[in-house]
Amino acid sequence: xxxxxxxxxxxxxxxxxxxxxxxxLLLVVAVFPVLDLxxxxxxxxxxxxxxxxxxxxxxxxxxxxxIDPNGAVQLGIPNNWRASAFGGLAPLMxxxxxxxxxxxxxxxxxxxxxxxxxxxPLLVVPFFPNVPGLSAPMPFTITTSxxxxxxGFLNY
Amino acid sequence: xxxxxxxxxxxxxxxxxxxxxxxQSLIEVMLGLLIIIPxxxxxxxxxxxxxxxxxxxxxxxxxxxxxxxxxxEASATNAVQQIVQRVTLNNVVQDVQxxxxxxxxxxxxxxxxxxxxxxxxxxxxNFNTISCRADAIQPIVSTPAPR
Numbered sequence: 014x015x016x017x018x019x020x021x022x023x024x025x026x027x028x029x030x031x032x033x034x035x036x037x038l039l040l041v042v043a044v045f046p047v048l049d050l051x052x053x054x055x056x057x058x059x060x061x062x063x064x065x066x067x068x069x070x071x072x073x074x075x076x077x078x079x080i081d082p083n084g085a086v087q088l089g090i091p092n093n094w095r096a097s098a099f100g101g102l103a104p105l106m107x108x109x110x111x112x113x114x115x116x117x118x119x120x121x122x123x124x125x126x127x128x129x130x131x132x133x134p135l136l137v138v139p140f141f142p143n144v145p146g147l148s149a150p151m152p153f154t155i156t157t158s159x160x161x162x163x164x165g166f167l168n169y
Numbered sequence: 170x171x172x173x174x175x176x177x178x179x180x181x182x183x184x185x186x187x188x189x190x191x192x193q194s195l196i197e198v199m200l201g202l203l204i205i206i207p208x209x210x211x212x213x214x215x216x217x218x219x220x221x222x223x224x225x226x227x228x229x230x231x232x233x234x235x236x237x238x239x240x241x242e243a244s245a246t247n248a249v250q251q252i253v254q255r256v257t258l259n260n261v262v263q264d265v266q267x268x269x270x271x272x273x274x275x276x277x278x279x280x281x282x283x284x285x286x287x288x289x290x291x292x293x294x295n296f297n298t299i300s301c302r303a304d305a306i307q308p309i310v311s312t313p314a315p316r
Contacts, residue, residue: 118235118251119235119239119248119251160231
């Protein structure tokens with residue numbers, strides 16, 4: 014009876030020896046990608062907020078100010094946004110690129126503003142190469158339109 | 170020797186009575202995945218629906234704003250149609266229809282209702298296409314305000 018018991022392998026250490034590869038897989042395959050996806054979503058929301066702020070300002074200023082690269086729409090608001098806590102949730106690879114265009118729809122002056130950013134992933138997971146949001150920057154382009162508050166702003 | 174044979178018998182019987190639990194983890198994982206995966210897929214659908222609904226609200230607001238600059242109901246409806254025609258349809262947003270345009274000069278308000286047909290990316294039974302309705306009201310700015 015005693016010999017049989019001694020011949021059996023002691024498995025008490027198996028749990029701790031399995032923990033290292035299990036923890037590695039859990040972090041690399043599950044935790045880090047999920048964290049990246051969460052912060053990708055937060056970055057998207059932050060960029061949508063930036064685009065909305067730019068749109069609200071652009072519809073109430075003359076065209077000359079809205080298309081000015083050094084004006085409030087294309088420079089001031091993005092700089093303030095990046096300095097804010099919400100803008101900090103979207104670590105950018107470069108400055109946001111803003112495109113402003115105008116057209117006339119149903120007799121109304123319509124402004125369209127596109128904001129393009131490239132958000133760096135929070136944690137780069139090297140085992141998934143060139144996947145946007147996980148190991149490569151995630152590009153976002155948000156485009157919105159709104160009618161100008163004053164149609165006369167289209168002309169100056 | 171005879172005594173030794175008898176001493177082994179109880180051990181065999183005891184091991185035979187112990188249930189084999191090797192497949193338990195696999196069954197638990199499978200059942201867990203059966204619950205977790207549909208929840209994750211439904212979450213994707215809800216995000217898409219929320220986004221589409223918000224876009225529909227903004228579209229209705231823009232359409233009402235365009236209609237508010239017109240002088241009568243026919244031109245207001247035409248303005249709303251032109252705004253709706255600008256919408257780019259895709260795999261998610263299947264269609265946008267004008268449900269109602271009310272141009273009320275007495276109240277000085279124009280109201281627009283739009284219905285957006287949204288196809289969820291991951292269809293579930295009886296949950297394939299959803300209609301989102303959005304209403305927007307704007308004051309009429311083409312005529313003097315009522316006193």
